[in-house]
Amino acid sequence: MARRSSIGDPEALRSSLVELLTDFENHLKSSSLRQQVRELIPANHLLRDLGSSLLRDESAKAARERILRYLLKYVGEVIDGEELMVIGGISEYARRIRELRVEHGWKLITGYTVKDMKADEENGFGEELDSMKPDDYLLLSDEQDRDAAYRWNVANEIRKEKDLSVRDKILKYFRSNVGKEVSGEELRYVANNKSEWARRTRELRTEYGWPIMTQSTGMPELAVSMYVLVEDRQAPEHDRTIKDAVRREVYMRDEHTCQDCGWNHNKWNPSDPRHLEAHHIKHHVDGGENTVGNLVTLCNICHDKRHRKGEND
Template structure:
């Protein structure tokens, strides 16, 4: 006859109580682990299929969140979270809490701590927006175009581009959109505050589109010109950081010193890409012919 699970639960719980002194002295680990195992088995027998309903919505992820919340600001070990969640993929649940739900969970050497009980709603909503775009039936190009439209003026990460593109190649599609639509989409070549792989649509307004001649200056060439000029317009001497606070549309373009934008395409290839004849200009000076 099978043992009454409630009796088994009491026995295992009593065994743990009896081992309290050993735990305080950090002894008898195997005995404590066996008692815990017996307790888990008894609980599983009591609740059976009703366990998830009794546990509430979210399962392991919510158990981890409750534990982190109860110890907010304290470092807890991965071993604790594994025990709380009772699953092998507890680290994935931490990532979900951080990325999908917007909780500020800090990690350091296999330890974790929750810094705030209130999730970052902007980060959460952004993740959900990216997920929604990823599930769209539109082409990868249209999905990424929509992503930029949703996040005008904000850096879009390489991971977000790849997620929306259903794999790798998101950055390449961003460059294609820039060249085809002449949208001022910056990369780390154009703006020093962007990390490798990040892109940013500066403006979606028609008046702010690039001149067609900018297609002649690929990303690697722009990087060389802008880095040499310290990402500063040679005419007005402005940089990104000097205009960001004003909310002004500002981005850098390549200006050829020997030809107007309309005549650049007629230059020989060597003359077109000779660094000594290329200069950094901001969009405003470039549009004014300065």
């Protein structure tokens, strides 16, 4: 059984480690290889204990708890996985992080997921996230998602369905969680960790018309890597040809607000699942182009009203 790190006085642990390493000089000169290795075992234990003791919190005895306490001190900051190895005092820190995300509902994203998203985004996420390495982590919020464990169970069932494509699995997962925030980590898991998950998610929005919102495509208050299927309904086919970059620019120009009724996502709630759409000023059937100048931001309710009045594009 692997030895668990123990909490102690950091200065006392440091002193013991320095003394041991100082004495190790003699072993380097005269001891056998095996003796040298055996003499370093206590140093390895002391180093792990020292890392585990840096929080100076006797209540955080388990590695998972120490890792969480550390992440909570740096919400929104990219953390190197080796930092978590030190503070956790274990080499299996990645497993503990997965438990925090899957079983306990902490909104953690990994460098792997950010890499997949960047490959399918026309714009980056900012210098810090763009520079994330695969073994980097970021805690998005200091609030737990209490429904996460249930969603991960649903995700696990869907990912096992062999007769569904990656895109169909992702859609099924979204439709099982209408109106709820789901993370890129969840979608990556549903897709059996295939990097194409981000592209398939975008296709569901742009080519198939599912109102899947992100921070840059309709819900600016969402954290990076979070998605919401706001309504279980596909958009009309002519609205699916607008590129994300154009749609994003229109929303930003109109301050993510419906230009008819003034609705925006500050007023969003699951019982009123509105979302923003881009409406053609010059009708699409009359040659209206998918340009910023020919588009205006409307909520889906006002968009439908214009169509009912005969403003069909």
